[in-house]
Amino acid sequence: MKILKTQVGIIGGGPAGLTLALLLRRQGIEAIILENRSREYVQARVRAGLLEQNTVDIYKTLGVADRLLKEGQQHHGVYLSFNQERVRIPFGELTGGRNITIYGQQEVIKDLTDAWLAGGGEIYFETSATRIEDFETSTPKIYFEQQGQAGVLTCDFVAACDGFHGIGRKTLPASAYQEYTISYPFSWLGILAHVAPSTHELIYAYHERGFALHSLRSEKISRLYIQVDNDDHLDNWPDDKIWQELALRLGTTGWELKTGPIFEKSITPMRSFFTDNMQAGRLFLAGDAAHIVPPTGGKGLNLAVADVKHLADGLQAYYQQNTLETLAAYSATALKRVWRAQDFSHFMTTLFHKQAEHGSYQYQLQKAKFDYIKMSEAYATSIAENYVGLPFEAFEKNI
Incomplete structure (x- = not known):
């Protein structure tokens, strides 16, 4: 032994x-x-x-961030779309300079x-x-x-x-x-593709056909997702169909989705768990x-x-x-x-x-939240500070 x-x-x-x-x-x-x-x-x-500001700071302190800082892509905001209307949440402006890095x-x-x-x-x-x-x-x-x-x-x-x-x-x-567990009634179909990102910052989108997300891994590789049913299968999603659905759900006036060879596909159930x-x-x-x-x-x-x-x-x-x-x-x-x-x-x-029929009570609540993001800097700031990660000191003060 x-x-x-x-x-x-x-x-x-x-x-x-x-x-x-x-x-x-x-x-x-x-x-x-x-x-x-x-x-x-x-x-x-x-x-x-996606690395929060706290995570990047820790890796700087440890002396392991040289390549991260050179090759990682710092994002100063995120785009949120609802019914093909897009708004931007400017992280740094709302959080005193805190941002995220894609690496x-x-x-x-x-x-x-x-x-x-x-x-x-x-x-x-x-x-x-x-x-x-x-x-x-x-x-x-x-x-x-x-x-x-x-x-x-x-x-x-x-x-x-x-x-x-x-x-x-x-x-x-x-x-x-x-234990606490939540299983959501939908999954993500995720792809990695050899194509330059169609946006310099992430896009989250609600569409009546379901959620979509445009993310990225590098200047040459894009990471994208669409909402699918939990019992869906990759066989139902040939490449052309995926790109068509992404273009529809992410689309806004004057913006075009770039397409390219898909080299990885997977379906991931959405769930929360913790003790x-x-x-x-x-x-x-x-x-x-x-x-x-x-x-x-x-x-x-x-x-x-x-x-x-x-x-x-x-x-x-x-x-x-x-x-x-x-x-x-x-x-x-x-x-x-x-x-x-x-x-x-x-x-x-x-x-x-999408959790209920387009136009339903649930949908109207979702739309009301999105409309509030557009009109309230305070609400946008709350999203920004949660997205980039609250500093450790904030929790030490028992917020």
Whole structure:
């Protein structure tokens, strides 16, 4: 059996696990990462691409933002369309200069992995954590398997950054938390296409045929989505039909959608999930292990980074000040932002998706909200500050 020992055992080599490891390194705290996928798989997996101001600032502090700042695309606003009428929310003007940056999660992973390994950090790829034991004691153990060989990682604390299906969430005692789940009655058909973006900022659009979103990954790759039924299939959506539907739903007078070869298609159900407690003993959950939001608000990766920032603060307090007080408050601290993100994601989802007949009561409520955005700077500011991410200090003041 392979025997490993460290101060913080991290399960999961995604944004949460890698960011936590690098935050801990800055404070002289040791960590080992166990990742069940190969390095190639993790770095090729296309996921989120929207980074809040907080996330970019953290990566600057960690010294891993050189490529992000060079290749990422900073956006100073977002377009919102309703019935083919489009308005712009100017982020920087409404939030004192806070903006978002478009930079693919797979690129983030490459940067973080390179930095962790360059500094001598240990990450075991293709290594599956099979169980977590003794997390109620001062010496938790993570049992794992690597290429058929069993092993155990003994540590002071376990950070489960291993996603919804990981061992971390399954290990948290059922009596320690309550789950909240919302399943929306629609899904997203998402595509990646080799075509220059048709807009320099994202477009969210309500149309009587359903929601559409124009996003981007680079100057040459566009990311687009349309609302479909939960029981829909990719076979029903040949490329030409997708482009026709996108052009219709996103269209406004004088604007034209560029088209190109589609190289990836997927259908993703829209759902929200989270627990009202993210810790038990010396086991801590972060990222998708503790919460999932619909991608409408762009919060998934950013919530994961915020989680581990709070967790790193607690671990720093333990190792440098010999106090568990900050760690004990980890869930309460992180959940303030999680609840805010859940609310904002739900707001954006219900505002722009067709949920009832065009012209119905529900539709009129959606239209009233959109009309209010047009007339109220205060309402637009609320959307802007939630979209770019409220600063950490705002939650420390118990807003």
